[in-house]
Structures are given as C-alpha cells and as structure tokens.
Amino acid sequence: MSKQTLFTMKLEPDLHAAFKAEAEAAHRSASQVVREMMRDFVTKQREARDYEAFLQQKVRAARGSLASGEGLSHEAVEAAMAARRRQLTDER
Numbered sequence: 001m002s003k004q005t006l007f008t009m010k011l012e013p014d015l016h017a018a019f020k021a022e023a024e025a026a027h028r029s030a031s032q033v034v035r036e037m038m039r040d041f042v043t044k045q046r047e048a049r050d051y052e053a054f055l056q057q058k059v060r061a062a063r064g065s066l067a068s069g070e071g072l073s074h075e076a077v078e079a080a081m082a083a084r085r086r087q088l089t090d091e092r
Contacts, residue, residue: 007034019033
C-alpha cells in the first residue's frame with residue numbers, strides 16, 4: 001500500500017512520549033499503530049452504521065406489518081411465550 005498522505009495532529013507531549021514508548025515496546029512504529037487504529041475505527045464505524053440501517057429496516061418492516069394487521073398484540077405474544085415456557089419446563 002502506497003503511503004502518499006501525511007497526517008499531522010496535535011497532542012500533549014506526555015501522551016506523545018508514552019505512545020511512542022509503547023509502540024517501540026511492541027516493536028512497531030508509531031505510524032503502524034496509528035494506521036491500525038484508524039483501520040479499526042473505520043471498520044467499527046461502518047459496522048455500526050450497517051447495523052443501525054439493519055435495525056431501522058426491521059423496525060420499518062414491523063411497523064408495516066402492524067399497520068396491515070399482520071402483527072400480534074403485546075398480550076398475544078406474552079401469552080404465546082408463557083405457553084412455550086410452560087411447554088419447555090414440562091419437557092424436562
């Protein structure tokens with residue numbers, strides 16, 4: 001991978017020194033560690049955004065289901081789950 005962009009940042013001298021020392025102790029350059037942290041951050045942000053979109057789609061589908069009369073009431077779901085729990089308990 002070609003490294004063509006320079007990234008400059010300001011941070012406290014103590015943090016800079018501690019970071020460089022820890023990177024050196026791990027036998028890695030500070031740049032390697034920062035690149036890894038940036039990749040991890042980008043990956044986590046994309047995953048979080050994708051998951052949020054997934055949840056939003058599920059909510060829209062559920063609301064559409066309820067609006068069309070396909071959904072169950074809270075009471076109906078609770079009754080079905082109580083019956084299922086009793087069934088599972090009886091099977092033991």
